[in-house]
């Protein structure tokens with residue numbers, strides 16, 4: 361019999377491509393033929409990592425200029441808010457080239473990002489199941505669904521800052537209207553922006569798809585894994601944490617990077633080797649977040665005043681004003697030996713798993729949150745946009761392995777307004793003292809559960825097997841109908 365062939369089509373954003381490569385590796389490790397479809401400038405993210413040669417990479421053109429985007433733009437991390445409609449337009453134009461690849465590859469299943477809602481129809485054209493990947497937690501998926509169904513912010517809130525309870529969830533979770541996406545506030549048909557429309561279509565596509573792959577594990581959020589399937593009726597397979605499939609140093613060092621920069625990694629890993637266990641806090645806000653210059657200064661001062669050692673990653677383009685000299689005067693000299701600022705891309709999982717790392721300041725992107733869980737470190741949660749305010753609640757209120765920095769405002773354009781005192785206090789709270797030790801021991805216990813979930817016989821290991829078996833029998837059944 362022909363081996364099962366699964367074709368993956370991730371959104372052109374690091375937070376979607378990185379877990380997709382991990383998923384493909386997991387499928388490949390079980391003998392499944394895997395193909396990833398991506399675009400020229402994103403391809404190196406999949407190919408730099410030379411250990412994944414068994415994964416077939418197909419490159420299709422990204423219609424940058426045709427969609428009115430500046431030359432060289434192919435990734436969500438490169439766009440400003442005003443480019444979003446054109447970026448969405450470009451992704452819609454990918455339908456035809458994807459169909460061409462499906463025609464040539466003839467896979468048995470299409471795992472496509474929910475941000476390609478049209479992929480369900482495309483899969484149907486080829487008579488294959490479409491599985492959706494949204495890249496977030498069960499918790500956030502349930503919270504978003506409750507918000508969509510009950511709109512508590514539209515019926516009850518009297519002010520932007522008055523908390524409301526998200527209805528029909530296993531825990532009493534409160535948010536304010538300020539902390540949710542603008543898309544949630546205004547669902548009038550005629551005032552929908554391209555992006556809001558895409559979000560609604562993405563939810564519908566999740567419902568219409570064959571099922572959903574979730575990068576999570578049962579013991580992390582059992583009530584929400586059950587709620588998602590039993591209350592919201594989704595067919596879901598949890599197969600994570602997918603980052604744990606990277607066991608070799610090179611795999612972790614290259615993950616998400618478009619160039620192999622092992623030397624740089626060695627520099628900061630050596631620096632960490634000279635530090636005591638749990639004595640350094642890692643600060644990183646993912647691949648999209650942007651800050652004002654004044655916010656970057658507040659972070660610097662908050663870290664300095666906390667008295668803790670740190671590694672702080674500031675991505676290229678992470679400063680809204682494009683100003684290179686944003687650090688407070690003399691900061692790097694004062695922090696010599698005590699703190700490192702990495703400008704660009706860091707090997708996050710390698711850093712997080714180093715024994716010197718004792719805490720993580722995160723924007724609560726789901727990949728980062730889960731990587732923090734896998735490392736067993738308490739977190740300072742600093743959500744900014746997307747579903748990050750939901751993930752914060754999971755970390756701080758349900759799992760109780762983190763403290764919030766006090767972020768109040770959902771904003772996808774630029775983060776501002778968190779003061780140095782709040783940063784200093786939150787950092788101290790997760791690094792030193794009794795409360796920190798309690799959070800650390802809960803985080804370490806969850807790390808153990810994460811590792812067991814992906815080991816032979818673990819819940820994620822079994823779900824991946826079940827999914828592969830189901831797809832294989834589905835294909836046999838469909839083939840017999842021909």
Ligand code: UDP
Nearest residue numbers: 375616646647648705706708725726727728
């Ligand atoms: N990441 C990394 N190095 C960096 C920044 C980010 O390896 O310097 C990785 C991180 O490990 C995670 C992904 O990029 O896997 C970011 O995804 P997440 O969902 O956390 O946030 P997003 O970038 O989508 O906001």
